[in-house]
Amino acid sequence: MDVMPQQDPESRRPPEPSQEDPHAPQDPHAPQDPYVMPAEGATAVPPPPPTLRTTLRRAAFGAVAAGVLLAGALVAVPDGKDDRPKEPGPVERAEAAATAGSPASLSDLTALIGDRQKWVEAHPKDAPSWATLGSAYVEWGRRSADAAYFGRAEEALKRSLEEQPGERGNGEAWVGMAALANARHDFLAAKRWGETVRKQDPKTWSVYPVLIDAYTGLGDVKAATGATEKFGELRKGVPALARTADLYRGQGWREDALATAREAADRATAPAEKAEALHRLGELAWERGEPEEAVAQFDAALRTDAGHHASLAGKARALVALDRTDEAVAAYQSVITKLPRPAYALELGELYASLELDGDARSQYEKLAGLLEQAKAAGVDESVVQARYESDHGDPAVAVELLRGQWKKQHRSAAVADALGWALHRAGKSEEGLEYAQQAVDTGVRNASYAYHLGMIERELAQYGPARRHLQEALRTNPAFSPLDAPKAREALETLGEPPPGGPGDMQPPPPPPPPAPSQEPKREARPEAKQEPEREPKPEPKRESPKPEAPAPAPSQTAPAPSKAAPSSPAAVEADASKSP
Numbered sequence: 001m002d003v004m005p006q007q008d009p010e011s012r013r014p015p016e017p018s019q020e021d022p023h024a025p026q027d028p029h030a031p032q033d034p035y036v037m038p039a040e041g042a043t044a045v046p047p048p049p050p051t052l053r054t055t056l057r058r059a060a061f062g063a064v065a066a067g068v069l070l071a072g073a074l075v076a077v078p079d080g081k082d083d084r085p086k087e088p089g090p091v092e093r094a095e096a097a098a099t100a101g102s103p104a105s106l107s108d109l110t111a112l113i114g115d116r117q118k119w120v121e122a123h124p125k126d127a128p129s130w131a132t133l134g135s136a137y138v139e140w141g142r143r144s145a146d147a148a149y150f151g152r153a154e155e156a157l158k159r160s161l162e163e164q165p166g167e168r169g170n171g172e173a174w175v176g177m178a179a180l181a182n183a184r185h186d187f188l189a190a191k192r193w194g195e196t197v198r199k200q201d202p203k204t205w206s207v208y209p210v211l212i213d214a215y216t217g218l219g220d221v222k223a224a225t226g227a228t229e230k231f232g233e234l235r236k237g238v239p240a241l242a243r244t245a246d247l248y249r250g251q252g253w254r255e256d257a258l259a260t261a262r263e264a265a266d267r268a269t270a271p272a273e274k275a276e277a278l279h280r281l282g283e284l285a286w287e288r289g290e291p292e293e294a295v296a297q298f299d300a301a302l303r304t305d306a307g308h309h310a311s312l313a314g315k316a317r318a319l320v321a322l323d324r325t326d327e328a329v330a331a332y333q334s335v336i337t338k339l340p341r342p343a344y345a346l347e348l349g350e351l352y353a354s355l356e357l358d359g360d361a362r363s364q365y366e367k368l369a370g371l372l373e374q375a376k377a378a379g380v381d382e383s384v385v386q387a388r389y390e391s392d393h394g395d396p397a398v399a400v401e402l403l404r405g406q407w408k409k410q411h412r413s414a415a416v417a418d419a420l421g422w423a424l425h426r427a428g429k430s431e432e433g434l435e436y437a438q439q440a441v442d443t444g445v446r447n448a449s450y451a452y453h454l455g456m457i458e459r460e461l462a463q464y465g466p467a468r469r470h471l472q473e474a475l476r477t478n479p480a481f482s483p484l485d486a487p488k489a490r491e492a493l494e495t496l497g498e499p500p501p502g503g504p505g506d507m508q509p510p511p512p513p514p515p516p517a518p519s520q521e522p523k524r525e526a527r528p529e530a531k532q533e534p535e536r537e538p539k540p541e542p543k544r545e546s547p548k549p550e551a552p553a554p555a556p557s558q559t560a561p562a563p564s565k566a567a568p569s570s571p572a573a574v575e576a577d578a579s580k581s582p
Helices: 052-076 090-100 106-122 127-144 148-163 171-183 187-200 207-218 221-234 238-250 254-267 271-287 291-304 309-321 325-338 342-354 358-377 383-393 396-408 414-426 430-442 448-460 464-477 485-496 518-526 555-559 571-580
Strands: none
Touching: 090 106, 090 127, 106 127, 127 148, 127 171, 148 171, 171 187, 171 207, 187 207, 207 221, 207 238, 221 238, 238 254, 238 271, 254 271, 271 291, 271 309, 291 309, 309 325, 309 342, 325 342, 342 358, 342 383, 358 383, 383 396, 383 414, 396 414, 414 430, 414 448, 430 448, 448 464, 448 485, 464 485
16 A cells, blocks of 8 residues: 655645736836736726826825835834745644654655655755655554555665764664664664664653653563653653653553543644544543543544544444444444554454354454565564464464564563463463463553453462452453453353352362371370479360361471470479470
8 A cells, every 4th residue: 555645745735826927017126916817808908108297196195105004014014024924834744743752644744755755866865854754654654554664664764874874973863763673563673773872862852752662562661661751851741741641551550641641632732643642541441441431532533633543443442342333343344444453453353253253253364364464574573463363263372482482582561471371371381371471460551351361361270269350350440351252251250159258268279187196196105395294183175275177287296285285283393384385
């Protein structure tokens, strides 16, 4: 899909009218109005020359009028110009968005790409323009899910570095390479590019967003937090608020994330920036299990920027939760044609499967396979999405292999840990999968799918108490988190039943019965302390010495209290016995 402009954006403007007018006065100093239509009919005949008296009268009147107008002009327009400020065009808007660290609309981004393409053709040695073009290609490929643009981005960024190496001040091209690596899900490479820029100039604010994405993909929460804080110091405003809200969201601080995201939405002004902020509010509402609120926020984002196709996918997801499945299917089908991301194709396939439309589900999974192949050919790593498909609808062993490769590449985010834990469980390795699933939940992120996967693994391992708790957490977080898995979570809870009264129940296996007592009698007689005891008087044993059947102790601990069972015959013996007792 090539949606690049076929002509320079400037050529879309109306052509400038001709400056030549055959009926205009021939005085070279007379003002020319290029927008005056040529004279026609009687007005095309030049008037006769004025008389001398008329000329003098007009000159005097003109001098007075000119004085009045000049005085007014000096007061109203000091610089002598009365033109309004020029409205910024799409190229200027895209450049302003990039300068502010905010997203540009797709139409403005297209205009910027066309403008830079034309410029570098005429100025092939302009390294900054090549860097701008490469970064714009990255953003276009990411926003349109057209991975073919990533190859163009790499060529443009390399050309920029050839003309001016990064060591000589071309940090913009290095930042573009980091953004390209993130778009291809190569977070380790993005980290290296970004840290190179930061080491050269720590105050380059544009490097911190790409570092945040890289650290998040690697699961390095501490580094991501530090980069977010530094970005907020260097770049105040909506971009910093948006990144901070994402940080809070990833750590499970739901209230803080919501408050910060709302502030970002209130302060956003540009349509693309406003739509992104509203989309974030929709995602937070969806994760809280509030589909009506989510639909409202996604609709607002689409009204603000019709090209924000990710909001259409979010709306489709929320419509499923509202049982408006026909609308959801239509929305998914529309968004996949506009934004063909593999994750959306998988969601639509699972929706078909939940509606028992098996043929449509198989067709959709075939489309998913095609999208995965296209991504792989363009150098984009979609292993996590492919593993999610293989775990539930294909070969779990393939999913395990894919995700172990991600783990070796240090891609250890909560999403990868959760997917690997579930794949191991589906492959029959639940004990190993438990560790990864627990790690995903321990990050604090409030994701219903993570809690569901952990609960099902614990159920398989007969850890019924934790399983019940995590399955309840999944449905409490978002009762409709998945059209396939949410019903399975409810069914598993019904199977587990309620815990028995009087305690949590099923938290630990029942204790084994105590060992037989006769084998311990000889040990009591063999202890030297028993020989030093005075003559015993018959006395009932104290209740505190009765054994506890629920926690049997080893044999030595059962025989140790034997000396205290006899009552001493004198006060001295009582004192001596008390000193020996613990």
